[in-house]
Amino acid sequence: MQQKCDGSIVQLFDILFPALEKETIWCPDNSEIVQDGVAPSNLFEGAKSRMTKIRNTTHRKRCIRLDFPGHAHELTFSCYKSLPLLSQEVYCKILGVAIEMARGKHRFDLWAYVFMPEHVHLLIHPRDEIYSISHILQTIKQSTARKAIYYLRRNDPSGLHLLATGQKYSPYHFWQDGGGYDRNIIATETLILAVNYIHANPVRKGLAKSPDDWMWSSAREWSGGVGPVHIDLQNFPIK
Numbered sequence: 079m080q081q082k083c084d085g086s087i088v089q090l091f092d093i094l095f096p097a098l099e100k101e102t103i104w105c106p107d108n109s110e111i112v113q114d115g116v117a118p119s120n121l122f123e124g125a126k127s128r129m130t131k132i133r134n135t136t137h138r139k140r141c142i143r144l145d146f147p148g149h150a151h152e153l154t155f156s157c158y159k160s161l162p163l164l165s166q167e168v169y170c171k172i173l174g175v176a177i178e179m180a181r182g183k184h185r186f187d188l189w190a191y192v193f194m195p196e197h198v199h200l201l202i203h204p205r206d207e208i209y210s211i212s213h214i215l216q217t218i219k220q221s222t223a224r225k226a227i228y229y230l231r232r233n234d235p236s237g238l239h240l241l242a243t244g245q246k247y248s249p250y251h252f253w254q255d256g257g258g259y260d261r262n263i264i265a266t267e268t269l270i271l272a273v274n275y276i277h278a279n280p281v282r283k284g285l286a287k288s289p290d291d292w293m294w295s296s297a298r299e300w301s302g303g304v305g306p307v308h309i310d311l312q313n314f315p316i317k
């Protein structure tokens with residue numbers, strides 16, 4: 079099926095998967111929506127090159143979550159207004175705990191992560207056939223936001239205004255609205271590229287000399303050391 083890529087990929091998914099969950103997202107890093115060899119058909123393998131054409135757009139797009147058994151998901155989400163909230167260790171710790179908690183609740187493997195000052199990348203692999211990436215993300219983000227705002231109220235009330243939304247029922251946000259960026263990955267080579275990409279983030283941004291130098295990353299655990307949030311590599315296709 080040939081489709082143009084100027085946003086029409088959303089319609090393509092609408093046609094193919096009308097019942098799938100969809101939501102509005104903000105894509106950080108001007109990233110693209112890409113499907114990587116997605117079941118149930120191999121349609122997306124061919125569609126991939128066309129989909130990459132929506133790379134470098136900075137428009138709001140809809141994120142089509144494809145919760146397919148066995149797929150890994152590369153998730154990216156940003157702090158509210160892209161504020162460098164995660165440059166403060168306390169919030170990284172809160173986020174780490176939130177990921178641990180979500181892992182207990184939703185049964186997924188955490189294969190790689192990096193907490194950048196203003197955004198987060200996670201590579202996760204749900205263990206169950208039936209799962210919801212939206213629920214997993216919601217658990218992680220809500221728990222972090224609740225604790226971070228509580229912390230701010232008690233310890234730095236003057237800092238709260240940075241997170242103020244002006245909305246009555248949701249007065250403070252820790253995370254940018256929307257689901258972030260979600261890419262399904264099944265091919266082993268793509269998984270390895272994703273892990274390396276995630277670990278290279280602080281180096282690319284000039285924040286670290288090597289991936290292992292960045293505290294809030296799984297790079298050290300991948301090279302045999304320990305990191306602040308434990309990763310589960312027993313189900314990773316190669317080691």
Ligand code: NI
Pocket residue numbers: 107194197199279
């Ligand atoms: Ni990044």
